Amino acid sequence: MKTVAAHAGVSAQTVSRVLRGTGYVSEATRARVLASVAAVGYRPNAVGRSLRATRTPMVGLLITDITNPFYATLHKSTEAVFRERGLTLMLLNSDDDPATERTQLDLVSSYRPSGLLVAPAVHSTLTTEDLAGFGAAVLVSRTLPGLAVPSVVTNEPEAMGEATRALLDAGHRRIVAVLGPRDASTTLRRESGYRDAVRAAGAEPIVRYTDQTGPGARAAIRRALQADPGLTAAVGFNAPVTEGILRGLRDEGLECPRDVSVVGFTDAPWMSFYPPPITVVGQPVAAMGELAARLLLDVLDGKPVTPGLHVVPSVLLRRESVAPPRPRPHDEKRTPCTS
């Protein structure tokens, strides 16, 4: 900047004024400065500016795994909102590990960002004061008990109930729910929706907990099918789990939806053209991201924001993976193909 100032024969302050368009600058000087900027090849330095401003025009987005399409979409939708406000999004991976989550939070806080968006890890240990250091913080996708922070979630219990009822209405009675880790908040919320729906129909809940990965779910569904020959339907906790269920079914020589009906939670690109297309609870990911981003901006703008749950409704996408139940084939010699 000093270089530009010297080149144009003005003070650095005048250059700053021209560049930001504030204060009084004569037309002649403005032109001269602009020419010098181009001549010298000056690029503004955001670091200096941030230091001066004590906060950086940046928002942190802390998620568990960018490889998960849910979070990729979340990044995309929030980034769009922030970009039009001149804020840069800083992506951070926690690998779903509380320790890494802390480390990454420390890291981003050292850049003095304007705000923070967090999708907490499963066994997150974050407290209100961890988040206090940030100008504004908003949780997405997962809540943390006892945190006085706005949280954007879906109506998981209701949506899970609706998904379960789709199976019940088709006539199914023995429906297994393949869930995530036993004590994760998402598991709790989705499990309750499932249980309520099943009980309301006078049936018995059947539940399996997993590490919410495809392989984990694949093993879990196989065990469930072997343990209970009466099973005719399954509910998947998330996209990878739903994939695991489908694989497990095939391992056991069963066909969907002929032998076992399947509904999932969280849509994925392949689900709409997989044969059969999978009936699934579509989370409005982009809408959630946008809402979260706007809430954060509201907090930044000093507008009043309710610090509790902000619910974005999910929709059940009825496709073709649900059929009326029929008794499972019982041939003892069936050899499961292990691949």
Added chain:
Amino acid sequence: MKTVAAHAGVSAQTVSRVLRGTGYVSEATRARVLASVAAVGYRPNAVGRSLRATRTPMVGLLITDITNPFYATLHKSTEAVFRERGLTLMLLNSDDDPATERTQLDLVSSYRPSGLLVAPAVHSTLTTEDLAGFGAAVLVSRTLPGLAVPSVVTNEPEAMGEATRALLDAGHRRIVAVLGPRDASTTLRRESGYRDAVRAAGAEPIVRYTDQTGPGARAAIRRALQADPGLTAAVGFNAPVTEGILRGLRDEGLECPRDVSVVGFTDAPWMSFYPPPITVVGQPVAAMGELAARLLLDVLDGKPVTPGLHVVPSVLLRRESVAPPRPRPHDEKRTPCTS
């Protein structure tokens, strides 16, 4: 920092020394400073540090769309390498638009990052001097003609040739290649592999260009099938295109691999469990990301790095979407299902 210094009764410099573990500090002072750090709740300010250092411990990663699993994996793999070196990765989306690409580049350059990783947009207008402002720059996935910068790519021509030969060896002669935009470097490289293989087998190349999206490919394959009833196989340019091909096949009432064999380029999670599992050229995405990251670090460390192409070999994952050709059914009354 001054607050900590005052609290511990030392100078700011001493606090700095303690925190960075450099220079001479007595054990007593060190303990006292550490206690004060905790008491005051001091968090280091990366902005101040960066200003002092004239460059930020950050690397930009400019890609076209984080929603694409290829780039998500690229982010994950490079992030891991950089993290262990204490560098933060700054993700930037170009939306595959040259103008946005420029804007984002300007933005990241204003933070004075240590380096830059770019997967250029299709019609990128980047020049060597655009990249000169960054300490180090490395291209990934796509090359740019005339750029004296290290580029990490796969052996696309060879891999595409191998994929094509998988079809030729099965007996196919009329194979359509559904490609990306006509003049993209990726299209050029993959197209040449396809053409060479087809010609070597004495067959005729059949080519369709698309916008490299699922819907675009879906329309393209349908047009190709309608125009040429002799087609018995297709090659997909990338994962979305391969998906589009599969959808288009189904639209036309054709089954894979019975009626039409398919091979793809770039693996996707669903391809290994789709019925049939898709034979595909698996790009070693993680390996490419890692190599690119390490090349960047080498440049940063002043080690000599070849400014040309760095090739990471792809592997053909032979699955079940290729079968011997059989004449396509020719019933004129077949009604394509438009969904």
Added chain:
DNA sequence: CGGCGGTATGTCAACGTTAACTTGTGGCAA
């Protein structure tokens, strides 16, 4: 003709950190 408001520009200081230098102590070999 003194003073006031509008316009145009410059100077100074501060944001938080750290490289480079300076100051001061004690121990120990020459």
Added chain:
DNA sequence: TTGCCACAAGTTAACGTTGACATACCGCCG
């Protein structure tokens, strides 16, 4: 005793930017 070295601090300045304040010129009203 002198001089040097290892150690343990402190002081200064600079990174790039901008808010706050100061300076200076102009025209015009009273």
